[in-house]
Amino acid sequence: MKMTLRWYGPGYDSVPIQHIRQIPGVSGVITTLYGKQAGDLWMPAEIRALKEAAGEAGLPVLGIESVNVSDDIKAALPKRDEHIDHYIRTLEALGQEGIGMVCYNFMPVFDWTRSDLAKIRPDGSSVLSYDQEIIDGIDPEGIFAAMEKRSGGFTLPGWEPERLRRISALFAVYREIDEAKLFDNHRYFIRALLPTLRKYDIKMAVHPDDPAWPVFGLPRIMTGAENLQRALRQADDPHNGVTLCTGSLGSDPANDIPAIIRQLGDRIHFAHVRNLAHHAPGKFDEAAHLSADGSMDMYAIMKALYDIGYRGAVRPDHGRMIWGETAMPGYGLYDRALGAAYLSGLWEAIGKSGGKQ
Numbered sequence: 001m002k003m004t005l006r007w008y009g010p011g012y013d014s015v016p017i018q019h020i021r022q023i024p025g026v027s028g029v030i031t032t033l034y035g036k037q038a039g040d041l042w043m044p045a046e047i048r049a050l051k052e053a054a055g056e057a058g059l060p061v062l063g064i065e066s067v068n069v070s071d072d073i074k075a076a077l078p079k080r081d082e083h084i085d086h087y088i089r090t091l092e093a094l095g096q097e098g099i100g101m102v103c104y105n106f107m108p109v110f111d112w113t114r115s116d117l118a119k120i121r122p123d124g125s126s127v128l129s130y131d132q133e134i135i136d137g138i139d140p141e142g143i144f145a146a147m148e149k150r151s152g153g154f155t156l157p158g159w160e161p162e163r164l165r166r167i168s169a170l171f172a173v174y175r176e177i178d179e180a181k182l183f184d185n186h187r188y189f190i191r192a193l194l195p196t197l198r199k200y201d202i203k204m205a206v207h208p209d210d211p212a213w214p215v216f217g218l219p220r221i222m223t224g225a226e227n228l229q230r231a232l233r234q235a236d237d238p239h240n241g242v243t244l245c246t247g248s249l250g251s252d253p254a255n256d257i258p259a260i261i262r263q264l265g266d267r268i269h270f271a272h273v274r275n276l277a278h279h280a281p282g283k284f285d286e287a288a289h290l291s292a293d294g295s296m297d298m299y300a301i302m303k304a305l306y307d308i309g310y311r312g313a314v315r316p317d318h319g320r321m322i323w324g325e326t327a328m329p330g331y332g333l334y335d336r337a338l339g340a341a342y343l344s345g346l347w348e349a350i351g352k353s354g355g356k357q
């Protein structure tokens with residue numbers, strides 16, 4: 001595996017890329033053109049500048065998270081084919097720059113959802129938290145304001161204010177769309193990309209929905225082993241793959257992450273590894289990466305990745321906010337650096353105790 005960190009690029013990330021380079025074991029970054037809206041076209045010069053900004057610190061761009069998929073594509077609205085054409089041309093530009101992995105999600109309207117972005121823990125650190133009861137008490141339009149208020153002035157990935165403008169219209173659209181239709185729209189999308197993915201050898205990695213169940217009555221399909229397998233069958237080609245996100249899949253304790261890793265095998269093209277502390281159904285806090293800090297067995301997760309011969313990018317996911325750092329919620333430097341070092345340590349120990357890759 002290649003240990004990476006997510007980096008939002010010059011002007012957006014509070015973490016200097018030189019600091020990322022100083023984390024032992026980190027050999028690349030996962031990044032994006034943060035100013036782009038879903039459906040926009042990415043220009044080759046913009047991608048080159050992003051690569052060069054990372055390259056100046058000696059770090060290659062090992063993948064894009066994300067090239068967002070528009071609701072026109074997800075809901076088969078009139079601009080679907082135009083946006084797919086933009087997506088294909090964006091992939092061509094990425095392929096020409098040698099970038100071979102793209103993470104995306106297929107969640108309607110909203111990206112990841114949390115009820116608290118800075119829940120204070122007894123040790124004074126803060127974490128992102130989810131409580132279904134609180135979410136049930138927020139109307140969908142209010143969630144944007146609630147997230148923005150707690151974001152510390154950062155624009156949250158997936159919660160860009162531009163999305164808010166269309167929200168009422170989108171809710172009306174999705175009233176007509178059930179899981180089956182959403183899967184149909186995913187199939188139409190991924191199949192349209194296939195020739196380009198093959199030509200440039202770009203691996204698409206769909207991110208599981210977070211949390212892994214319907215929120216605000218909107219359909220969600222990337223929720224567990226069975227549905228992820230179905231997503232892979234939509235276009236049975238190795239370029240159509242999955243981002244194994246332990247925190248998103250793990251929001252539903254019924255998802256056995258090590259077992260899912262072994263089932264999906266070489267169709268896992270990217271891994272987000274983090275820990276959660278479950279309190280009750282629909283109620284969890286994010287945690288430090290260490291197994292003992294949450295509900296998940298991080299050794300078993302890394303062991304499963306090791307056993308399938310995983311060679312793609314891994315990144316520590318959301319960290320706690322610690323040591324007085326001010327950063328985008330979940331994306332401070334310090335706790336993610338601790339997470340990267342811990343996960344690299346597990347990997348080394350698995351290898352030295354007889355694991356074979």
Ligand SMILES: [Mn+2]
Pocket residue numbers: 207245246247248272317
């Ligand atoms: Mn994730």
